[in-house]
Amino acid sequence: MIRFDKVTKHLGGRKILDAVDMEIREGETFVIVGTSGAGKSVTLKHMVRLLTPDSGRVVVDDEVISEATGGDLERIRARFGYLFQSGALLQWLSVGDNVGLPLREKTEMEDPEIDELAREKLHLVGLDDVFDKRPDDLSGGMRKRSALARAIVTRPDIILYDEPTSGLDPVTSRAIDCLIDDMRRELGVTSVVVTHDLHSALAIGSRIAMLHQGRLVEVATPDAFVKSSVKVVQDFLEAQYITKQGAWERVVST
Numbered sequence: 001m002i003r004f005d006k007v008t009k010h011l012g013g014r015k016i017l018d019a020v021d022m023e024i025r026e027g028e029t030f031v032i033v034g035t036s037g038a039g040k041s042v043t044l045k046h047m048v049r050l051l052t053p054d055s056g057r058v059v060v061d062d063e064v065i066s067e068a069t070g071g072d073l074e075r076i077r078a079r080f081g082y083l084f085q086s087g088a089l090l091q092w093l094s095v096g097d098n099v100g101l102p103l104r105e106k107t108e109m110e111d112p113e114i115d116e117l118a119r120e121k122l123h124l125v126g127l128d129d130v131f132d133k134r135p136d137d138l139s140g141g142m143r144k145r146s147a148l149a150r151a152i153v154t155r156p157d158i159i160l161y162d163e164p165t166s167g168l169d170p171v172t173s174r175a176i177d178c179l180i181d182d183m184r185r186e187l188g189v190t191s192v193v194v195t196h197d198l199h200s201a202l203a204i205g206s207r208i209a210m211l212h213q214g215r216l217v218e219v220a221t222p223d224a225f226v227k228s229s230v231k232v233v234q235d236f237l238e239a240q241y242i243t244k245q246g247a248w249e250r251v252v253s254t
Contacts, residue, residue, distance in 0.1 A: 007020045007055075010054055015214055017053075025206075027189075029180065031201040032044070032208075032210075032211060033198060034212060044194050046058050047192065048077050053066050078106070079156055081154065093134075095127075095130045095146050100114040100153065121152055145179065157189060161195075165195065165197050166196075174203070177203050198236065217233065
């Protein structure tokens with residue numbers, strides 16, 4: 001579904017991605033982990049051409065999004081929903097208007113239909129009573145869920161999550177994990193998740209990829225990832241108190 005062919009990117013004179021090859025399959029939850037500065041968010045931005053490779057290409061199905069322009073680029077981008085790390089809700093709009101904003105910008109739907117769909121997506125993420133509230137009135141977890149409702153309101157095929165549990169307490173983080181898994185099962189979407197939280201990655205991932213100094217050093221199922229023989233992977237696991245002996249538990253049903 002999404003393929004990186006030898007993607008290299010420099011930013012600020014530094015090589016952020018170094019000939020990255022990877023393929024994300026339809027319907028899976030593909031989780032990208034790594035330390036700060038490893039290139040995780042840069043990888044995500046290449047998928048919707050918020051960034052363009054210096055060399056190599058990014059392919060969505062059979063279309064090269066890294067070379068697409070104009071109407072072709074907008075059509076491919078329309079297949080994606082994007083959950084930003086901050087949530088990126090507009091503070092001067094109600095939650096309902098935030099969720100409905102992509103429909104107002106990209107379709108000719110009338111307001112009553114947009115409001116109905118916004119309420120439907122808020123219900124799907126477990127928020128039935130926040131439609132008229134402002135983002136500032138919500139907790140961090142509720143803002144993330146509201147932003148997810150906005151990401152799915154256009155019925156995307158693919159959802160990109162940039163650090164979805166960042167800044168949240170452990171209980172709320174696990175609730176977001178369950179919600180990501182619900183989106184995959186109920187909507188049939190392909191999910192790509194960038195996170196530094198390995199417990200989250202192991203819980204929700206179909207496969208986990210690790211970036212280190214701009215290179216892909218491992219791609220494996222959660223069980224195989226924990227048992228990886230790659231030293232930087234083991235160092236990363238041990239830093240979060242996860243060992244080959246299985247001191248973790250897959251808490252989200254698949």
